[in-house]
Amino acid sequence: MMDFPAFLASGFGPEADLLPCGLVLTDAEGTILAVNATLLRWLSQPAAAVIGECSFVQLLAPPGQVYWKTHLWPQLRLQGHIDEVTLPLPDGAGGLRHCLLSAQISGEGGHIGFVLVDAGRQYLRDQEQARSGVIAQLRARWLAQIERMAGVGAFALDPETGEIEASDRVFEMLGLVPAVGLTLDQMLERFVSAKVRTAIRADLARLARTQEPLAQEAVLATPTGELRRVQLQAEGEWLGGQMVRIAGVLNDVTQFHEDQQRLWQAANIDELTGLANRRLFHRRLQTALEGGPFALVLLDLDDFNAVNDMLGADAADELLRDVAVRLAGLVGAAGVAARLGGDEFALLLPAADADAAAERLTREAQAAMAQPFEIAATRLTACIGLATFPADATDAEGLLRCARQALSEVKSVRPGSAAFLRGPLRARFDARRTAVAFVQEAARDGRIRAWYQPKVRLDSHRIVGYEALARILTPEGTISTPELWGAALEDVDCARLVDGNVLDAVLADLKRDAPRLVRVGVNFSEASLRGMDFAEQILALISARGLSPQLLELEVVETVLLGQRADVLAQGFKRLRAQGMRIALDDFGTGFASLSHLRDLPIDRIKLDKSFVLGLSGDHRNGAILRAILDLAAVLGLETVAEGVETDKAAVYLRGLGCLEGQGFRFGPAQPFEALPPPGAKL
Template sequence: MGGNAKGDGTEGLLQSWRAARAAARGLPAYEDLVLGNLGRLANRAALVGGPASHPRLLWVGEAFEGWLGREGAGVALDDLTGGLAQSLREVVGDALAAAGPVHGPCARVAGGVAYTTGMLGLPLATKAGERVVLLCLAGESARTNLLKTLFRSTRQGMVAVAALRDAGGAVEDFRILALNAAAAAMMRATVETAQWQRLTTLMPHLRGSAALAHLVAALDDPQGGFEGSYPRPDGSVLHLRVEIAAIGELLGITLTDIGDLKAREASARLLFEHNPVPMWLSGEDGAVLAVNDAATGHYGVSRDAFLGLSAGDLIASDASGSSQRHRRGDGSLIDVEVFSGPIPFEGRRATLTACVDVTEQRRAEQRIAHMAHHDALTGLPNRVLFHERLTEAVAAGTGLGLLCLDLDHFKLVNDTLGHPAGDALLREVAERLRACLGPGGLVARLGGDEFAILGPARRDVLLGLSDRIIAALGRSFALDGQDVTIGVSIGIALAPEHGDDPDGLLRKADTALYAAKADGRRTRRLFEPAMDAALQNRRALECDLRAAIAAEAMEVYYQPLVDAQSLAVTGCEALLRWRHPERGFVSPGAFIPVAEETGLIAPLGEWVLGRACREAAGWPAGVRVAVNLSPAQFRSPDLVGMVARALAESGLDPARLELEITEQVMLEETTANLAVLHRLRALGLRIAIDDFGTGYASLSYLRAFPFDKIKIDRSFTAALGREATAGAIVQAVIGLGATLGITTLAEGVETAEQLAALRGSGCGEVQGFLFCRPVPAAEIRRLFAAAAMPWMAAA
């Protein structure tokens, strides 16, 4: 973490810390540096201590507490909300790991506003031998309104219009009610001059046009969208893709300028047809749509015959990334490098493929003996050569540092973009690792997404190298026209400090790697003996979880969803609970990540869905059950079939099942994910988006998929009455839902004041402790059997 704050007193604190470290020849003592010595900085400071796995705020200054937005003394970092837990954990963890000062930005999100402040972390030791970290605010906080940023940042035109009818009731025009700056610019106007105008006043050519007919028809039968070209008042031509959403007499219109796309298509066609490199275009089903002369000549196949092929027909053996073996028209085999990417073609999506014949190059490479010791995909040394070098370095007795690396979320790239994209990513990772390591040291690919590095035995050098690698692999990768962001976790072991056995060192570096992953990924950890115990605890938890799933020892609790106006129960959310015979209640935050990492989430999620559907089938008619879907479940090819089986076996009306998805599913938005959502919707069930408003692209989700319900995150509900921005955002989301015909539900309702505010804003449903905590199935059934809900009298 970088950066420094000056002029706020922290520079003097840093100098005092460095002087104390020099005198102590180790970490400065907390009692000497802090007690009675902070002066005005005490107001902006906080002290963190306790176990590394569960650090707490021991004391907190008044200004620091104001920045937290809550009382802080005694609070565990993990209990902080709005992004603070991860930010502060990183500063504390880095300060302890580096045994030195750390500067970095910390951000929290509250009420749709991001507050970013510089943070100084200083590691200290107490007289009792405990390690603590002094945190100090460095500089002023910057505020960013996330919702306004979303609206201002879009390049698409957004317009809301109302139908204008003549005396006979026929729609003759539309009046512009609202628009953003992008839409106004497309019409060569400003927001102020365009608002409240008739649409045909700004664009007279629309009178009697097919485009106006499309808009009129959308009032009764919403269109998926259309494209057209329109002259503007200044004589230029506007090429648009128009998408429409209709609510009563209102239309929400999204305008996308495709003028550049049209020009690029014309240029691309010319470049394609006359290019000396063999190229072809294929559709989503793989069928060849177009081919250039270079390809027909190189493959010895006529144009008509080539157009009758599928792209896969050329492949003679299993493909490996961009390297493939193709069969020519005469039956001969050639080795080629394939480069492909998405491109629009005649109004549909296609893939442009170019091939370079590398047959002779491949034959030469096969004669090189060292290929037996190198990874064919990345060119890095493989596991065999790396183990040999590691054994030699240990035997030399000069000391060494060993880094084990594992890419974060690499499987997701393979699952969503395909293995060719995953291979391309691994090659780029290898290049970035080479650049970080420089001429010294050795980097190898051990297999899959695992890499290893040999370096010097100096801790500071290894930690610096690790930080450079984390930063380099944290930058986005361009894969098939998409920006993909992953990360890396690193475990470090030293010889001879941690042993002199090559296999033992690899195991200890791997144990440290697992600790890095458990600490939130995108970090590095140096091996400590305590890590072995933590690994054993995690394995024990996994073993217990497997046994609990096999024995169906889990429980499903239910929390009512309540109509905001009538206070009647409209449904219940199913929540998984695990009562361990020795551990007691195990938090879902502890065992759900283990289930997702080990693949146990699939059988566990199927069991929860089946149990919830069977239970709901016995509830009063019209009462729905809401079940959460983990992002990991979307990677299961049988997700839709599993849901269909649960409905069929339980006899539950699909209209009474509501599936809740999280933001991560939409952040990983792919054609496949959206297709799964549409197939689930086709079963007749409802789909809700959970924790709406906490992400950076929530509005785009509503364009990507027509959700049935928006669940407003509990952080906004908790801030009602305390933060004006929270009320404004809640009102905006409820209004947006009403405009789009989407039900809104507010989570975390705990007070009558919050309920009153939500009722006044027109919120459809509410959920929270004010009405009922999550309870077992038998208690929910007793609740339904009661003459009236207990909370109605209190309200």
């Protein structure tokens, strides 16, 4: 039972006003009878505006009011007390002060006592200012209850005898039974660290000489082995130039410290794996730059999405945790292992020979991934990008960029690859970066063009349509082909730029003279087909020009069909075909399309890769492959177009195999729209 002292109209009195916590006393209905100065200062309100004028619930912020009325008030009436519940309290600055609320109904008169403790750092500073008030009311029963709720205990030390008078809360924190005869030695022996015990004795001696207050934070252990983190603060009381006693407080900050640790963990540690997260890794990387050479290794697990789909999310998470354990063991306490996100990890290790350390980490990481994991005996591979300080860069951003660019390059080579961004790899990256810049500039300047290569009937050599091919007009006025900037198409944004600009150019030319073009095949990269609504976007562009989808043929290469998006593509293709557009599978026979794609996807025709046609005279097996593909297409009811037709002999041979259409230099190279022959021309 909380027994508050007699109160005045303006509050509890001067002793309570020194406390670092807010005090409220209400009647049984919650009407405020008394508040201390601390709470009034938080509210920026005079006592007259609060006492007798409002209820306790009116002090709270709106969310707190709802929670009080629906949960806490019924709980208080039922149980008679509430222990340390967080509620928001409006402050005078217009913000919110989050407080720990404890309350208890008195047995006499039904009065309700409330204690509100500021959960923020200001609470600790207020506590320092209020030590003397706590000590002055050491033996009062109501103050003892407040001490227990606020986690603060007071004591007085006789500097001559070493004897201590302490509140029950101090004994509770020390794990001792409240008793007369507590000494400084008994208190100090509860502190775990001998270094801290020595420091406290030194601080007490200095206090006697200099009057400098004592402040220490340390861990103590109760006789039962329970560990608590406490703050010890003390200052002297002087009389006639002599220190007559030392007054102090012991504050249990265990919960506060644990909360801070949890916040730090949440901000700096990857929740799934326990490794450093991206934020902490960047800080450790920045710190490492202040020292000597070190190795930086970025790892990206190969095709982990497929592993996730096969094993399920829970098993995949367990697998990532196992990966984290193996990687952390490679760098030990001297280095840093981090999960940057998804299936991407990073290792940092200081070493005099940073290059050798990076290469060693790479070998060990690859070996660690190759060892079967407990989850379904899974083996993994990872692509790895390496960089070292100071050889590759002298700042954090530069090092990460080098390692990421190296990782990006090796991912396009093969699974399990690793490299520095140096030598040929650097040259390849620089070449692609130059190509990307070239394409982006051309797109900004409107210099991406559509040129047209004719498709002809092999029996009559009559033009039946065209394939639109991307060309770029250089600032000097010459035409540039993909042989010079094709590397830029590995960049998804550039691929979309080229696809979009070519489609716009084709639609403009169709608007000018659709009969001349008959039907135009337009290439679409995987990047342009990634969206769920790609079909609607294409149809909207066609409709905006007032054209029919029947004038267009969508051409995709086999690699677009890989992965888990076949169903999405099928739905989009069906939508386009329903509007009259045709679908062609380009470069057939050299990619990774399976026969099930020919069976399941709504495809109208297949285009035979030119490597088979160009190789007819050099390898008889090419003829056999072409015959097999053409027979299969005939059975499935698919039209065929042969690419790379450069001679009459090849055209006759293909016609004999049943191929109806062809394109290649025999019938002419790609040309601008203005140079195309009239409709129905023969080549």
